[in-house]
Amino acid sequence: GAWGTYNLDLPQNQEVLAVYTVNKYTVTFKDHKGVVKEESLDFGSPIVIPSEIPASYTDLETGKNRVFLDWGQVDDMVPSHDVVYQARYKNEDECHVVFRTHDNRVFKELFVNKNEKIVAPTENPVKEGYTFDSWLNGDVEYNFNLGVTTDLNLTPKFNLNTYKIIFKANDEVVAIVVFDLETESITEPAIPPKEGHSAQWGTYDLKLGQDQEVLATYTLNQYTVTWKNHNGQVLEVDENVLYGDMPEYNGDEPTKEGEFIFNGWSPSVSVCKGDIEYTAVFKSTLAQTDDFVFADLGEGYAVINYIGNSMDVEVPSTYLDKPVTSIEQWAFYGNKTLKSVVIPDSVLYIRYDAFNSCSQLTTVTLGSNVKLIEMDAFADCLSLTTINLPEGLIEIGDRVFLGCSSLTSLSLPNSLESFGSNMFMAAEAFVLTEYENAHYLGNQTNPYLVFVEMIDQTKTSIKIHDNCKIIGDESLAYINGLTTIDFGNGVEIIGNSAFRFCEGISKLTLPNNIKKIGIGAFYGTSLTKITLGNKVKHIGSGAFESCYNLTEINLPDSLEYIGDYVFSSCFNLSSNAYDKGNYLGNQDNPYLLLLEVRETGTSAINIHENTKFINTVAFNGCKYLTSVTIPKNVQFIGKSAFYGCDSLNKVIVDEANQVYKAPNKTAIIRKEDNCLTHGLNNTIIPKGVRSIGDFAFSNCDQMTSIEIPDGVTSIGISAFRYCMKLETVVLPESIISIGQYAFADCYQLTKINLSNNLTYLSEGTFNRCKALANIVIPDSVTSIGAYAFANTIIEDINFGNSLVYIG
Numbered sequence: 001g002a003w004g005t006y007n008l009d010l011p012q013n014q015e016v017l018a019v020y021t022v023n024k025y026t027v028t029f030k031d032h033k034g035v036v037k038e039e040s041l042d043f044g045s046p047i048v049i050p051s052e053i054p055a056s057y058t059d060l061e062t063g064k065n066r067v068f069l070d071w072g073q074v075d076d077m078v079p080s081h082d083v084v085y086q087a088r089y090k091n092e093d094e095c096h097v098v099f100r101t102h103d104n105r106v107f108k109e110l111f112v113n114k115n116e117k118i119v120a121p122t123e124n125p126v127k128e129g130y131t132f133d134s135w136l137n138g139d140v141e142y143n144f145n146l147g148v149t150t151d152l153n154l155t156p157k158f159n160l161n162t163y164k165i166i167f168k169a170n171d172e173v174v175a176i177v178v179f180d181l182e183t184e185s186i187t188e189p190a191i192p193p194k195e196g197h198s199a200q201w202g203t204y205d206l207k208l209g210q211d212q213e214v215l216a217t218y219t220l221n222q223y224t225v226t227w228k229n230h231n232g233q234v235l236e237v238d239e240n241v242l243y244g245d246m247p248e249y250n251g252d253e254p255t256k257e258g259e260f261i262f263n264g265w266s267p268s269v270s271v272c273k274g275d276i277e278y279t280a281v282f283k284s285t286l287a288q289t290d291d292f293v294f295a296d297l298g299e300g301y302a303v304i305n306y307i308g309n310s311m312d313v314e315v316p317s318t319y320l321d322k323p324v325t326s327i328e329q330w331a332f333y334g335n336k337t338l339k340s341v342v343i344p345d346s347v348l349y350i351r352y353d354a355f356n357s358c359s360q361l362t363t364v365t366l367g368s369n370v371k372l373i374e375m376d377a378f379a380d381c382l383s384l385t386t387i388n389l390p391e392g393l394i395e396i397g398d399r400v401f402l403g404c405s406s407l408t409s410l411s412l413p414n415s416l417e418s419f420g421s422n423m424f425m426a427a428e429a430f431v432l433t434e435y436e437n438a439h440y441l442g443n444q445t446n447p448y449l450v451f452v453e454m455i456d457q458t459k460t461s462i463k464i465h466d467n468c469k470i471i472g473d474e475s476l477a478y479i480n481g482l483t484t485i486d487f488g489n490g491v492e493i494i495g496n497s498a499f500r501f502c503e504g505i506s507k508l509t510l511p512n513n514i515k516k517i518g519i520g521a522f523y524g525t526s527l528t529k530i531t532l533g534n535k536v537k538h539i540g541s542g543a544f545e546s547c548y549n550l551t552e553i554n555l556p557d558s559l560e561y562i563g564d565y566v567f568s569s570c571f572n573l574s575s576n577a578y579d580k581g582n583y584l585g586n587q588d589n590p591y592l593l594l595l596e597v598r599e600t601g602t603s604a605i606n607i608h609e610n611t612k613f614i615n616t617v618a619f620n621g622c623k624y625l626t627s628v629t630i631p632k633n634v635q636f637i638g639k640s641a642f643y644g645c646d647s648l649n650k651v652i653v654d655e656a657n658q659v660y661k662a663p664n665k666t667a668i669i670r671k672e673d674n675c676l677t678h679g680l681n682n683t684i685i686p687k688g689v690r691s692i693g694d695f696a697f698s699n700c701d702q703m704t705s706i707e708i709p710d711g712v713t714s715i716g717i718s719a720f721r722y723c724m725k726l727e728t729v730v731l732p733e734s735i736i737s738i739g740q741y742a743f744a745d746c747y748q749l750t751k752i753n754l755s756n757n758l759t760y761l762s763e764g765t766f767n768r769c770k771a772l773a774n775i776v777i778p779d780s781v782t783s784i785g786a787y788a789f790a791n792t793i794i795e796d797i798n799f800g801n802s803l804v805y806i807g
Contacts (some may be wrong), residue, residue, distance in 0.1 A: 025078055027539065031087040032057055041078045043312045048650050049074055053502060054087045055378075064091040070219050073106075095148040099135065102127045107156075115147035129209040130158035165204050168218035170194070173655045175632070179206055191216045192658055192671065196243025196273055209599055220244070227265075229254045230345075241272045254280035263318060266345045266369065279345060279368070280315050289316050293804050295783035296759040298736050300325035300346070304783060304805040306332050311360075317344035327354045329374075329570040339383075343367045350377045351725070352397075359383060362406075366390055373400055375420065382406060384409060398473065401427055411443045412450060414469075417493055418518070419450045421474035436463045451475050451491075460504070464488040471498045473518065480504055487511050494521045496540065501525065507550075510536070517543050519563065532556055539566055548572065554586045555593055555613075564616040564639060567595065579606040580582030581618075594618050597625075603647075607631050618645040630668070637668065637678060639695040646702055649682045663688075685709055692719045694739065701725060710734050715742050724748065727771075740764055740785070747771060756780050761788045763807065766791070 001020040010484075022042045029037040031054035041047070054068045066089040074085055090096050090111055093261045097110040097118055108121045122415050124132040135142045135154045136449030142154055160180045163200070167174045167189050175189035183206050191199040197218040204212050225247040227236040236251040247269055260282035269278060291308025292315070294301040300323045303315060310460070316324055321347035332338060334357045341355070345367035355361060357380045364378070364387040375397035380382060384404045387498045389396075391413040398420035401407055404427045412419075419441075432439035433447040437456055442449030448465040450472050461484035462476070470493045475502035476482060487510065496518035499505060503526045510517075512533035519540035527544070529552040536556050541563030544550060550570045555562075567573055567584075575582035576590040580599040585592035591608035593615060599605075600621040609631050619625060623646045630637070632654035642648055653662040660668050664686050668678040670693070676685060677693040681702040685692075687709055694716035697703065701724040708715075710732040717739035720726060728751045729743070735755035737760035741764040743749060749769045763785035766772055772792045777784070779800035789797070 023080070025080070026082040027078060027743075028082075028084045029087070030084060031055075031068070032066070032089065034465050036087070041787045044077050046077060047075055049085075056092070057089075059091075059324050062091075066090065067092050069096060086619070095580060096151045096251055097148060098153050099125075100153065101125045102130075102156055102158060106686060112148055114149055117147050118144060120144060125156045127156075127158050129161050131161055133157040133159050149690070149720045163209060164211045166211070167201060167216070168213060169199070172661075174216070174658060181207060181209055189656075190658060194218050196221050221274075223275045225275075227251065228277055228279045230256050230280050230282060243272055243274075245272050246270075247272055247276075247278070249278070254282075256280070256282045266317070266323065268323060273690070281345060282293055289319055292316065292319075293708060294319045294324070295328070295805055296322075296780075296802075297325065299323075302326040302328045302783075303331045304328050304732060305330075306335065306338075309337050311337055311339040313338060313340070314342040314345065315344055315348040325349065326351060328548045329353055330356070332358055332514060334358070339363070341365070343370065345369050348372070350374060352376060353379070356380060362386065366393075368392065371395070373397060375399055376402065379403055389413055389416075394418065396420055398422060399425065403427065405429060410441065412441055414443070414446070414449065416449065416470065419452075419470050419472040419495060421472065421477075421495075423452070423472070423496070435465050438462060440465060440468065442467075454479060457481070460484060462486070464491060466490050469493065471495050473497055474500060477501060487514070489513065492516065494518055496520055497523060499525055516540075520545065522547060528552070534558055537561065539563060541565060542568065544570060546570075553584065555584050556586060557589065557592070559592070559613065560637065561636060562593065562613055562615070566615075578608045581605060581607065583608065583611070585610075595619070597622055607634070609633065612636065614638055614639060614641050619648075620644050623647060626650065627652070630654060630657060630660060630662070632658075640698050642680070643699050646681070648680055651678070651680065659714065685712070687711065690714075692716055694718060695721070698722055705729070708732055708735070715738070715739055718744065721745050726750070729753075733757060738762060738765055741767060744768055754778050754781070763783075763787055763792070774798075783807070 001018050004017045004019055006014050008017045009011050024040045024042055027039055027041050027047055029050050037050045049071055056065055056067045058065050069088040069090045071085045072088055093114055094111045095114055098106055099108040099121055101107045107125050110118060112118055113582055134157045136157050137154055160769050162180050165177045169192050177186050179186055188201055198216045198221055199216050201216055202214045204214050207681050221243045222240045225238040225241050227249050228234055238556055241247055265278040265279045266281045272489050292303050293305040295304045301319045310734050326349040329352045332355045333353055338358050338361050340363040342365045347367050348369055348371050352374045353376045355378050356376050359382050362383045362385050366388055368390045370390055372395045376399050378401055379399055380403040383406050385406050392415050393413050395418040399422045401423055402425045407427055408429045408431055429524045432441055432452055437459055438454055439452045440448040441452050446467050448467040450470045451464055451468050452472050453475055454462055457479050460481050463486040465486040467490050469490055473495040474497045477497050480503045482502050483504040491514055493516045497520040499522050500520055501524040505527055505688055507529045507530040510533045512535050514533050515535050516538040520542045522544050524543055524546045526549050528549045532554055535558050536559045537558055540569045543566050545565055546569045548571060551572050551574050575584055575595055578591055578604050580597055582595045582598050583591040584595050589610050591610045593613040594607055594611050597605055597613050603624045612633050612635050614637045617640050619642045621644045625645050626647050627650040629652040650665050651662050651668055653660045654663055661670050661671055665679055667676050668684045670677050674688055674690040675693045676689045676696050679697040681700045685708055689712055691714045695718050697720045698718050699722045703723050703731045705728045707730040711734055713734050714737045718741045720743050721741050722745045724747050726746045727748050731753055733755050736757045740762040744764050744767040747770045751773045757780055759780055761784045764787040767787050768788050768791040770806045774796035776798045777800045779802050781800050782802050783805040
C-alpha cells in the first residue's frame with residue numbers, strides 16, 4: 001500500500017487516501033522431475049491444479065514402479081506467501097487408505113500392500129454433540145477383517161447425542177425435554193402458576209452439548225385498585241399495587257343521599273391479589289338487625305330467618321363486622337306482610353325457597369353482586385311485579401318464578417350461564433319473545449339470550465336464533481318428534497336436561513362456539529353419533545347417560561372438566577383399548593379419557609401417557625389392584641375414581657405432572673391449592689394439605705380411623721361418606737367448615753371431636769352414623785343444617801351457647 005499525494009504548499013486541510021495494490025505470489029506444482037506448472041497469481045485468487053497427471057516412474061532403490069497419487073492438501077485460494085505443492089506417489093502394488101474427519105480433513109493415512117488387513121485408528125475422531133460409531137466405505141460399514149484390494153477413503157459414522165433440559169419450578173420438576181444439537185426449537189412446558197406472580201423460564205442453549213437445568217423465575221404482579229361510590233362514580237384509582245400489599249383508600253369518605261352512613265367496602269378490603277374494584281357500602285340508619293336471625297358461615301353471615309313484621313324490609317349488609325353474604329333456605333318463606341325487600345350488595349346467594357309463597361311481595365331490589373338464585377327462590381310470590389337481575393348473575397335455578405302470576409317481564413343479564421327449567425310455570429301473564437317456533441328471554445339489547453321453549457312441539461325441526469347464548473334447562477326435553485336442530489351461530493351453553501329423552505335425535509354435530517354441555521343434557525336420547533365442537537370445555541354429569549344406541553363420540557382437546565357418569569349405560573359406545581383399559585378421545589389423541597378398566601381382576605395397569613382425564617369410578621371393582629401410577633399429562637381425575645379398590649395402597653404421580661402430586665404415595669393432592677382430592681384406605685394425610693376435597697375418601701370401606709393434621713381448614717361434601725368401618729376421626733382446631741354429608745353413612749363412627757373454629761354444621765353431616773351416641777357442639781357453631789344427625793342413636797348432645805338455628 002502507499003499514500004496518495006498531498007501538497008505542503010497548499011494552505012488548506014487535505015485528505016489523503018491509502019492506495020492498496022494486490023500482492024502477487026508464486027504458486028508452483030512439482031513432480032519427481034521438477035516444475036510442472038508455475039504462475040504468479042493475485043492474493044486470494046483461485047488455485048487451479050495442473051490438468052496433466054504426472055507420469056509414473058521407477059524407484060531406483062526399490063525397483064518398484066511409483067504412480068501419481070495426488071498433490072497433497074491444495075489450498076482453494078492463493079495464500080499470503082509463495083507456495084509449492086509437491087506431487088505425491090505410491091508404489092503401484094500398494095493401496096492408499098485415508099481415514100477422514102466429519103469435515104473431510106485427513107485424520108490418518110496408510111499405505112499398505114494389496115490384500116493386507118488394516119486396523120482402525122486407536123483414537124476416534126471427535127464431533128461435538130455426537131458419539132463416534134464406526135468407519136464407512138461409502139454408505140457401508142467397513143469390514144476390517146477383509147484385506148485391502150483398492151484405495152480406500154473411509155469416513156466416520158456418528159450417532160447424534162441426546163441431552164436433557166430439566167425444567168424446574170418451586171424445587172419440583174415440571175418437565176424433562178430431550179434435545180440434540182440438530183434441534184432448532186422446543187416447546188417449553190407451562191410454568192406452574194403461582195398466585196400473584198408472573199413467571200418465565202430461565203435461559204438454555206440448544207447448541208450446548210450437555211444436560212441443562214432451567215429454573216422458573218417468578219415476579220410479583222402489579223395490579224390496579226379502583227375505589228367506587230355506590231353509584232359507580234370513581235373515587236380513586238391506585239395503580240402498580242403489588243400482589244400481597246394491602247390496598248389503602250386515601251380519598252374523602254364516600255357519601256350517599258338519604259338516611260345512610262358509610263359502612264366500609266364491598267368486597268371487604270384484603271391483600272391485593274389482582275385488579276379489583278371496591279364499592280362503597282352504606283348502612284341505612286333505619287335498618288334493624290334485631291328482626292333477623294343470622295348464622296356465621298366463617299367469612300360472612302347468612303340470614304337464616306326473618307322474624308319481623310315490616311312491609312318494607314332492607315336486609316343489613318353487615319352483622320358483627322362481617323358481610324351478610326346469603327339469604328338461606330326458607331328465610332322469608334310464607335311471609336304474608338312483606339311487600340318490598342332490598343338485598344344489599346354484600347349478598348352473593350339467594351338459596352332455595354328463600355322467599356317462596358311471600359304472597360304480598362311486589363318489589364325485589366337485588367344487590368349488584370348476587371351470583372346465584374336457587375330453585376323456587378321466589379315461587380308463588382303472587383303479587384311480584386318488579387325484580388332486577390344484576391349484571392354478574394351467573395345462575396338462575398329451576399322454577400324460580402313459578403306461579404308469579406303478576407310478573408310480566410324480566411331483563412336477563414348477559415353474564416348469565418344457567419337458566420333453570422319451568423321458570424314461569426303458572427305465570428300466565430309473562431311475555432316472551434317469539435322467533436321461528438320458539439320463545440326466548442333476554443334484555444333490551446339482546447332479547448334472544450336464552451332459548452326457553454319450543455312452541456309447536458309437533459314440528460320435527462327447530463332453528464335457534466343466532467344471538468342465543470343459552471339453551472335453557474329442559475327447554476326441548478321429551479319432544480320425541482324432534483329430529484333436526486339448527487344451533488345457529490351464537491349458542492355457547494346447552495342447559496341441564498335440554499334434550500332429555502328426545503328419542504328422534506340420532507346424529508348431531510355441535511358447532512364450535514359451544515363451550516358447555518349441562519348435566520343430563522342428552523340423557524336417554526337415541527343418539528348414535530355426536531361430534532363435539534373444538535371449544536367444548538365442560539361436560540356435565542350424566543350428559544350422555546342411558547344413550548343406549550350411542551356408538552361414536554369425539555372428545556376435543558379443549559376439554560377441561562368432565563362430570564360423573566357421563567357415559568353410564570352407553571352399552572354400545574365404541575372405545576379404544578390400551579393395556580387393560582378402555583379409552584375415549586379424538587383422532588389425534590384416542591386416549592384422552594380413561595373411561596374404565598376393562599380387566600377388573602388385574603393387579604396392575606398401565607395408563608396411557610397421553611391420557612388427560614380419568615373417569616369417575618374408572619377403576620370400579622379392581623379389588624386386586626395394589627398400586628397405580630398417574631402419568632404426567634393427567635389433569636383431571638373424577639370423583640371416587642378408585643371405588644372398590646380394596647387392596648390399593650400405593651398411588652404414584654409422575655413428578656412432571658403439573659396438576660397433581662402424591663408426596664407420600666397414599667393420597668393424591670392438587671398442587672394449585674393443596675387439596676387432597678383422592679385418598680386410600682391406608683392414607684396418612686401429609687402436612688401442608690389445606691383441604692379435603694369432595695368425595696375424597698368416599699367408599700373407603702376398609703378405613704377404621706383417620707387423623708387430619710393441623711392446617712386443614714375444610715372438609716368437602718361427602719368426603720368420608722360410606723366409610724363403613726370408620727370408627728374414630730381426629731379433627732384439628734384449624735377446621736372451619738365441614739361440607740354436606742361429609743361423614744354420612746359411617747355406620748361404625750363412635751368418636752369425633754369438632755373444632756372450636758367451626759361455625760356451622762352442614763346438611764346431613766352425620767346422617768345415618770348409627771353408632772354415634774354422643775357429641776359436643778362447640779360454642780363457635782351458630783347453625784345446624786337439616787338431617788345433620790338424622791338416623792343416629794344420639795343420646796347425649798351438648799349444644800354450644802351460640803347456636804341460633806337447627807334445620
